[in-house]
Amino acid sequence: MFSKENFKAAFLHRLEMLCGKSFSESTKVDHYQTLGQMIREYVSDDWITTNEQYMATKGKQVYYLSIEYLLGKLLRQNLINLGVEQTVEEGLKELGIDLGELEEIEPDAGLGNGGLGRLAACFLDSLASLNLPGHGQGIRYKHGLFEQKIVNGYQVELPEQWLRSGNVWEVRKLDLAVSVPFWGKVDTKMENGRLIFQHINAETVTAVPYDMPVVGYESKTVNTLRLWNAEPAQFPVHKDILKYKRETEAISEFLYPDDTHDEGKILRLKQQYFLVSASLQSIVKAHKKQYGSLDKLHEYVCIHINDTHPVLAIPELMRILLDQEGFGWDEAWHITQNTISYTNHTTLAEALEKWPVRIFQPLLPRIYMIVEEINERFCRKLWEETPGDWTRIAGLAIIADEFVQMAHLAIVGSFSVNGVARLHTEILKEREMKPFFQLFPEKFNNKTNGIAHRRWLLKANPKLSALLTDAIGPSWTHSANELMGLLKYQDDRSFLEQLGKIKAANKKQLAEMVYKQTGIALDTRAIFDVQVKRLHAYKRQLLNVLHIMYLYNQIKEDSSFQMTPRVFIFGAKASPGYYYAKKIIKLINSVAEKVNNDPKVADRLKVIFMENYRVSLAERIFPAADISEQISTASKEASGTGNMKFMINGALTIGTLDGANVEIHERVGDDNIFIFGLTAEEVLHYYRHGGYESVGYYHHDKRLKQVIDQLINGFFPGIQNEYEPIVDSLLEENDQYFVLKDFASYINTQQRLGSCYTDSLNWQKKSLINIAHAGYFSSDRTIKEYASDIWGIHPLQ
Incomplete structure (x- = not known):
């Protein structure tokens, strides 16, 4: 296809087949859709071959679970990675089409939000470019976070309509759909001398995978980003069918729904379980097809959880091993702990997720039982080490004060815990997670973040x-x-x-x-x-x-x-x-x-x-x-x-x-x-020992006093009391982020x-x-460190 003349002929033919109209009647959207389809089909051979080689070589693979992926636009990046950008650009130009204008038509995929999601996208790029067996698993949000408009200086949120014209890069795989259960209750029965747990009267949701190719740079490797879409089950057991449909589709509608009320909390927790349950079911199914059983899962699969959002992968893998595969607890726990690795992305206490038991238990009854058992066994071990030290046990427990502590579960249930910069990792070890570091020093390591340097130079500049x-x-x-x-x-x-x-x-x-x-x-x-x-x-x-x-x-x-x-x-x-x-x-x-x-x-x-x-x-x-x-x-x-x-x-x-x-x-x-x-040390010293008084800085620096006063003295005409909360945060609440200092x-x-x-x-x-x-700050370097130090994966030859 990729001589210029061949490309032009194929493009014109494909356009007519796809759009059912002649070139002269076609629009820019038709041109974008046609080119996108052609590129996706062009990579299909390598995509299929990559997957076949993974099956044949039987090497270890990593699955990266992330609640968000901030992919950006993929058209030009894919052309660059395939080495055909110039040919396509020139060919289109001869047809009177500007590639830059087609790029403008492509929406930014509404699958992420900030650094966490962009990091995940950079990692996928590096995995494929380094020929490493690594795939992404996420949620196919219909609207993403939101589209931001500024009206009279205020942020206004509009739905992000990125899927309005479909997504040219994805392939729907209905045959690989799985069921994810919520609510209901757990029943037990004896079978062959074993206690069997069954989740009954559950409300099931169908998770349908949409696969997107991840094209490596000048490489034949094409990995997969699998995004799960929530759809109603075929025969739902539900009295109110419309309510069920609405609640089901809400799971993959928005990234980070507002969780100030219980309704939003339930939806967030649903999203998290939906992601991990669907992902693990598909990973396990593929592994069994290749190896027949799960007893060596940890030798061939690493499941990496990107922050605390996918931590339910730990009890979900336990559920599969215990309830479906018949493993005993100790064996299942050994496999789980050696399969899952965890990246922590924050030192902010409020960002370390915890879920109220009153929400968690009814929504995920079997998962809660497993988390409770993990907690019980972990606390018993702590008691054996330091009998009577209730303070230590309460501080480390996975379930405490009627909350499930997700970061605690992540550390206990994984074999590796990494921070994302050297200073961050040291703060985790010495302060935020010090008791866990003392307990599991071998688990903690640092992997300083990196960026996909090709996107941020070749494409952007x-x-x-x-x-x-x-x-x-x-x-x-x-x-x-x-x-x-x-x-x-x-x-x-x-x-x-x-x-x-x-x-x-x-x-x-x-x-x-x-x-x-x-x-x-x-x-x-x-x-x-x-x-x-x-x-x-x-x-x-x-x-x-x-x-x-x-x-x-x-x-x-x-x-x-x-x-x-x-x-x-x-x-x-x-x-x-x-x-x-x-x-x-x-x-x-x-x-x-x-x-x-x-x-x-x-x-x-x-x-x-x-x-x-x-x-x-x-x-x-x-x-x-x-x-x-x-x-x-x-x-x-x-x-x-x-x-x-x-x-x-x-x-x-x-x-x-x-x-x-x-x-x-x-x-x-x-x-x-x-x-x-x-410095970080000075900040932490103030937090521990006090001694900072922001009001003193306000009174002693006239430059500072002037700008703070201007927030409330009519300096901004027509705005009364708008910025009082900002002034209060700096003076009344003692400026917890040391802006004045x-x-x-x-x-x-x-x-x-x-x-x-x-x-x-x-x-x-x-x-x-x-x-x-x-x-040094290329994600290629970061991914090589993950591959060798944590995941144990090797490039495809």
Whole structure:
């Protein structure tokens, strides 16, 4: 198919067959659908061959269970990975079709939300590109999280209609559907001297798999992302058929339903069990087909749980082994514990899931019995070690205070527990999970996150990619460490100027997009200072905004004030139920309105909030950024991966020594990153021993007092009491994320950064040093570490 002429002929023929109309009558949507179908069919041979080889070689495989996958658009990425991008682009051009326009038609898959989901997508890319036997399992959300609109400065959530025109990359596999039971009760009977447990009167839901090919880069390996869709069972035992249909379809309707009320909690727990039960049933079925029994499951299969959402995989595997396969408890537990590995993604206590027993037990009666038994046996073991130490046992128990602690279950029921940056793992071991680390030191390990460097350079920044390939050859696309070869150009004036020109061109492209959407013209010579990520108090978008307000005040009040012109760019979604985060979004937009409409400020300062932040938007923003804002309260951000995407695109980081920033700092050195603020140790010391009083900082720093007062003194006309909750969080609630404490340090570091930017050649040198060292943060490196240290999988030959 892939000579240009063959492709054109095949495309035209396929278009007529698929759409039932001539080329002259066809639309861009027809062209996109036709091309997508052709590409999916083109990879089918390799997809089938890959699966056959996995069956034939009988090596170990990993299944990655994640509640979200933030895939972005797949059309161009698949063309790049297949090595046919240029042929297709030129062929389409000769037919009068622009590949870029077809890309615009493809929706971002609404399957994820933030760093957790994007990491899962990067991992799938690396697994296939490294020829490793690894597959994803997730939920096929109809609407994803939400589409964000900004109306009068407020976030408004609309359903994300990504499946409106279907999904060209998926194949529905109805023959592989499985049943997932909820509610009902557990009955027992004796059979051949064994006690048999049966889940009766259950309300069953049909889980239908939709498979998507995961295409490796310049590789014949095509792995699978299997997404489960919730559908009504054929003959439901249900009095109210419409209610049953609604409740069933709700399971795969939205990612992260609002769980402030019991109804939402039940739906979330249903989603989690739906994912693991469907996934495990299909994994077990495939394994039995290949090996006949499950007694060596752990030798051939690793099931990896991405955060606590899929932790029910542990009791579900136990249920299958005990109730369906007839294993005894000890043998089933041995298999389960040695099959499942777990990644922890947070140090935030509120993010470590726990479920009320009153919801868990009736919804999942058999699973609850198994969790109770796991807890009982685990607590008995603890009692034997330290008889009478009820405090220790209560602190470690899986079920305590009428809650099921999911992180505790994950640690007890798995053979490996990893953090996602060195600092994060140390905090888990020394603080958040210290008693578990003391109990199971051999389970804990670190795997610093990485990014799919091909997507974030080859796809997102083709101009920079071409320059890198000209300079050091193409091998960096396979081996990101080769980027270190760029260091020989760090004093090459001509190369550094080319680097600067590419950044300027990318900034111009982003500025054109902003102008088209907002009517605001940006000066591309200004520093593009960018903070794009989920909106959360600990990520401290607020610190960034208070600094912008300070700059605005200086420009207005001090005619001698000098600053390097800035464009501050934000992108962020706030969780629909997260009241405080939504206030911050409104504040950013209030500040933007004030600053952008003040003629005295002119081009010295601009503030842009880009609505509906998503992967395809990120691919425009990262290549254009000069500054990467990674300013979370130290000890709170597990890793961050946006920091790595900015870095590989040549942006310099301003950040705290938090998450992976610590490791970025180690690699690039003091001169090529802007570090400020409290360290993790200092933050943790304040939490333990007190001694921080935010009100003192408010009274003693007049810059800070001015901006905080402006939140409530009528500075923003027509907004009464809007920002009182923000002021209260900083003063009445003693500023738990140390925004005021770090304010002065942040301002000083921003001033230093502004001065550095004026020396263009030196700035480009810093940028080049960042790009060169970013190779370490490729997800290829991370996945190789998982493969060898945790999963025990090997490349397909």
